[in-house]
Amino acid sequence: MEYFECLFCDKKFPVDVFDIFCSHCREPMICYSPPGKKNFHLDKVNPLEKFRDFLPLEKIGKELSLGEGNSPLIGLNRLKEKYGLPDLYAKDESFNPTGSFKDMGTAVSVQKAVSLGINKIGTVSTGNMAASTAAYGARANVKTYVLVKEDVTQEKLLSAGIFGASLIKVKGDYGELTKKSFSIGKKKKIYFMNSVDPFRIEGYKMIGFEIFLQSNREAPQYIFLPVSAGGHIIGLIKAFQELKQQDLIQKIPTFVGVQAEGCSPLAAAFTAGQTRFQRLQKVKTIAQSISNPDPPAGNTVLKLIRENNGFITSVRDEDILKAQKELAQLEGIFCLPASSTTLAGLWKFKKEVKFDRNDKIILVITGTGLKSLKAIDPAGLDIHQASLEDLDATIQTVEPSSLRGMK
Amino acid sequence: MEYFECLFCDKKFPVDVFDIFCSHCREPMICYSPPGKKNFHLDKVNPLEKFRDFLPLEKIGKELSLGEGNSPLIGLNRLKEKYGLPDLYAKDESFNPTGSFKDMGTAVSVQKAVSLGINKIGTVSTGNMAASTAAYGARANVKTYVLVKEDVTQEKLLSAGIFGASLIKVKGDYGELTKKSFSIGKKKKIYFMNSVDPFRIEGYKMIGFEIFLQSNREAPQYIFLPVSAGGHIIGLIKAFQELKQQDLIQKIPTFVGVQAEGCSPLAAAFTAGQTRFQRLQKVKTIAQSISNPDPPAGNTVLKLIRENNGFITSVRDEDILKAQKELAQLEGIFCLPASSTTLAGLWKFKKEVKFDRNDKIILVITGTGLKSLKAIDPAGLDIHQASLEDLDATIQTVEPSSLRGMK
Numbered sequence: 001m002e003y004f005e006c007l008f009c010d011k012k013f014p015v016d017v018f019d020i021f022c023s024h025c026r027e028p029m030i031c032y033s034p035p036g037k038k039n040f041h042l043d044k045v046n047p048l049e050k051f052r053d054f055l056p057l058e059k060i061g062k063e064l065s066l067g068e069g070n071s072p073l074i075g076l077n078r079l080k081e082k083y084g085l086p087d088l089y090a091k092d093e094s095f096n097p098t099g100s101f102k103d104m105g106t107a108v109s110v111q112k113a114v115s116l117g118i119n120k121i122g123t124v125s126t127g128n129m130a131a132s133t134a135a136y137g138a139r140a141n142v143k144t145y146v147l148v149k150e151d152v153t154q155e156k157l158l159s160a161g162i163f164g165a166s167l168i169k170v171k172g173d174y175g176e177l178t179k180k181s182f183s184i185g186k187k188k189k190i191y192f193m194n195s196v197d198p199f200r201i202e203g204y205k206m207i208g209f210e211i212f213l214q215s216n217r218e219a220p221q222y223i224f225l226p227v228s229a230g231g232h233i234i235g236l237i238k239a240f241q242e243l244k245q246q247d248l249i250q251k252i253p254t255f256v257g258v259q260a261e262g263c264s265p266l267a268a269a270f271t272a273g274q275t276r277f278q279r280l281q282k283v284k285t286i287a288q289s290i291s292n293p294d295p296p297a298g299n300t301v302l303k304l305i306r307e308n309n310g311f312i313t314s315v316r317d318e319d320i321l322k323a324q325k326e327l328a329q330l331e332g333i334f335c336l337p338a339s340s341t342t343l344a345g346l347w348k349f350k351k352e353v354k355f356d357r358n359d360k361i362i363l364v365i366t367g368t369g370l371k372s373l374k375a376i377d378p379a380g381l382d383i384h385q386a387s388l389e390d391l392d393a394t395i396q397t398v399e400p401s402s403l404r405g406m407k
Numbered sequence: 408m409e410y411f412e413c414l415f416c417d418k419k420f421p422v423d424v425f426d427i428f429c430s431h432c433r434e435p436m437i438c439y440s441p442p443g444k445k446n447f448h449l450d451k452v453n454p455l456e457k458f459r460d461f462l463p464l465e466k467i468g469k470e471l472s473l474g475e476g477n478s479p480l481i482g483l484n485r486l487k488e489k490y491g492l493p494d495l496y497a498k499d500e501s502f503n504p505t506g507s508f509k510d511m512g513t514a515v516s517v518q519k520a521v522s523l524g525i526n527k528i529g530t531v532s533t534g535n536m537a538a539s540t541a542a543y544g545a546r547a548n549v550k551t552y553v554l555v556k557e558d559v560t561q562e563k564l565l566s567a568g569i570f571g572a573s574l575i576k577v578k579g580d581y582g583e584l585t586k587k588s589f590s591i592g593k594k595k596k597i598y599f600m601n602s603v604d605p606f607r608i609e610g611y612k613m614i615g616f617e618i619f620l621q622s623n624r625e626a627p628q629y630i631f632l633p634v635s636a637g638g639h640i641i642g643l644i645k646a647f648q649e650l651k652q653q654d655l656i657q658k659i660p661t662f663v664g665v666q667a668e669g670c671s672p673l674a675a676a677f678t679a680g681q682t683r684f685q686r687l688q689k690v691k692t693i694a695q696s697i698s699n700p701d702p703p704a705g706n707t708v709l710k711l712i713r714e715n716n717g718f719i720t721s722v723r724d725e726d727i728l729k730a731q732k733e734l735a736q737l738e739g740i741f742c743l744p745a746s747s748t749t750l751a752g753l754w755k756f757k758k759e760v761k762f763d764r765n766d767k768i769i770l771v772i773t774g775t776g777l778k779s780l781k782a783i784d785p786a787g788l789d790i791h792q793a794s795l796e797d798l799d800a801t802i803q804t805v806e807p808s809s810l811r812g813m814k
Contacts, residue, residue, distance in 0.1 A: 065481070066739050067479025067499060096502075135741065157788065162788070164789065167789060172795035176795055332570060370778060381574065382568065383576065386576070386578070395595065398552070399527075
């Protein structure tokens with residue numbers, strides 16, 4: 001028998017994918033992972049097969065895979081030098097089927113759906129999760145509903161709609177829409193694998209295992225990642241908790257969750273020492289994919305972060321954009337503004353904390369910048385005009401004036 | 408001493424990255440790979456290290472890597488069934504740092520640049536290659552020039568410009584611009600790693616080696632891939648030639664190069680049995696990234712394809728878009744229109760060729776559809792409107808009317 005576990009009030013319940021909220025405290029539950037010796041299956045490429053001992057899946061349908069996982073851990077040596085930091089790496093989750101970490105979670109949730117014989121799935125999202133759920137839904141040949149806000153951009157509709165999902169633009173409050181999706185899902189047997197779906201969170205665990213394996217089987221000292229609904233950071237913390245349970249590491253990394261200042265309900269609660277966050281009425285940030293005013297797993301995240309000596313901080317849009325640019329121009333990594341919050345968070349954090357020179361810091365890059373081209377200001381680019389005839393002379397003028405075009 | 412080799416007139420020349428055209432016939436040259444036993448280094452993740460015996464690199468600077476390679480080979484079982492095909496797979500190169508196969512080539516060219524002490528690189532491109540060269544140029548901290556057409560889209564400028572490259576919009580003929588880039592490069596010591604750069608082609612070879620390893624160390628019977636300038640297909644054919652030279656395979660796969668009907672100079676020449684193609688004056692196709700009217704390696708490709716019993720065919724835009732949609736809706740893979748030419752080409756090809764049931768067919772997916780959202784017709788998507796109150800009823804109406812929203 002599988003169980004969900006409420007981290008907030010420490011109760012366990014039998015698994016029901018249509019009802020993932022604790023009946024006592026209404027916090028979202030996660031999968032309970034029973035103790036016992038578990039192994040990595042390193043002969044496998046597919047992460048679900050590689051980490052199957054740690055996942056709540058009876059069997060793995062390889063045909064449902066879209067090639068998720070195995071994203072690179074990329075050294076950030078120039079940023080390390082520029083800011084006098086210890087070893088710094090990007091775990092770049094944009095190397096996933098639809099270009100974001102969401103695929104790691106969707107891959108597991110869709111396996112669960114298929115194994116339970118569920119033929120209708122859905123999600124509430126305006127961006128990364130919409131495309132991810134639509135892609136895996138297509139792959140699994142299940143009917144897929146994507147509920148989006150009324151004012152969703154055309155780009156986001158296209159990148160999910162191309163997979164044949166039914167897109168429904170819904171007028172009304174987004175937080176209410178999420179709640180409504182669960183009640184409709186329960187009634188109509190549509191498995192809404194939203195941002196804090198317990199099986200989705202199990203998928204995010206795999207990112208933690210990959211970081212461990214890529215770091216010579218050690219836990220890094222610090223992991224910076226963006227925090228929105230809370231599912232991602234819960235998955236990563238759970239990964240390292242399970243590695244500790246397996247005696248593979250001594251100490252869980254210090255997690256630094258980063259929010260955008262214009263939407264930082266958890267950073268505010270963390271700073272104020274509160275155990276529950278205040279839902280925001282208005283949000284405004286360039287980091288759209290983490291602009292959730294009412295994060296469903298927010299209180300659980302606050303508890304987990306505190307129990308594990310982590311931090312939640314917030315960063316300004318201008319620093320997010322500066323960090324996005326530096327990641328691109330110094331390291332060759334073009335990520336979402338939501339992802340570059342990690343570097344901006346590191347800038348802020350390093351003023352207060354003294355790193356040890358042997359520390360290892362990981363920034364989790366959650367998605368590709370291609371999904372949010374509109375966030376880039378063309379005025380910041382190094383653009384010139386020439387004709388074929390004067391190209392030679394134009395290149396001459398470009399040459400000395402700007403080193404690599406940085407402005 | 409390293410040599411370039413002209414496949415067109417079978418001559419060899421010492422390597423000079425600033426002068427890659429044969430002084431006899433003016434065709435672009437490729438790297439000459441001397442015979443001798445070579446090994447795969449399968450303990451390595453980085454493809455340049457894994458395939459280093461096959462690459463013309465003295466040493467490999469791991470710090471220049473952006474995590475290229477190791478893209479998945481994804482089974483296309485639903486398409487296989489729908490069209491009564493033998494085993495069908497996508498080699499999905501959109502799992503690369505900037506979302507296209509170009510990164511495999513740029514990774515090698517940039518290694519060469521750095522090892523030669525070159526600190527200025529460039530490319531002529533309006534799309535995938537611009538972003539790829541700009542990203543690796545940033546990573547390597549070399550000045551990067553990207554020459555683009557005057558009417559380049561804002562999206563393409565942004566996705567290359569973010570890396571800090573100097574973008575120069577050039578008025579005038581695109582074919583002439585490419586030629587001019589080489590002459591300027593030679594004079595100013597800017598290494599223009601354009602589409603048929605010999606080291607770039609060595610990088611594309613790695614895609615062939617990966618296909619071989621992922622296919623249980625066998626050569627597939629058929630490989631379909633888009634053909635534009637010609638560098639990609641030359642690299643893949645060279646990969647399998649070298650595998651044969653190493654006695655690892657018996658037979659080179661049948662290559663089917665696919666062009667868009669609105670820009671198919673090589674398919675036209677192939678069909679007419681000509682050894683040289685006619686440069687086009689006007690092109691028109693949705694598959695922008697393969698709309699090259701004057702492919703620099705075109706004649707070499709015609710020769711190679713003929714020598715290896717391959718084919719070059721062309722497909723209509725409407726079939727390209729239909730193929731793009733089917734790859735997304737049946738398999739969960741959202742690719743560029745240029746990439747879905749492969750499936751459209753397979754549809755056409757299977758009318759004329761009888762596959763053996765034991766055959767294995769590979770479609771090379773060259774890049775992610777996120778780079779070309781404009782190619783999608785929103786009218787083809789399954790979009791609905793609802794309020795929170797009538798969401799329930801709306802889902803009810805969506806449900807029976809459309810299976811997975813396919814129209």
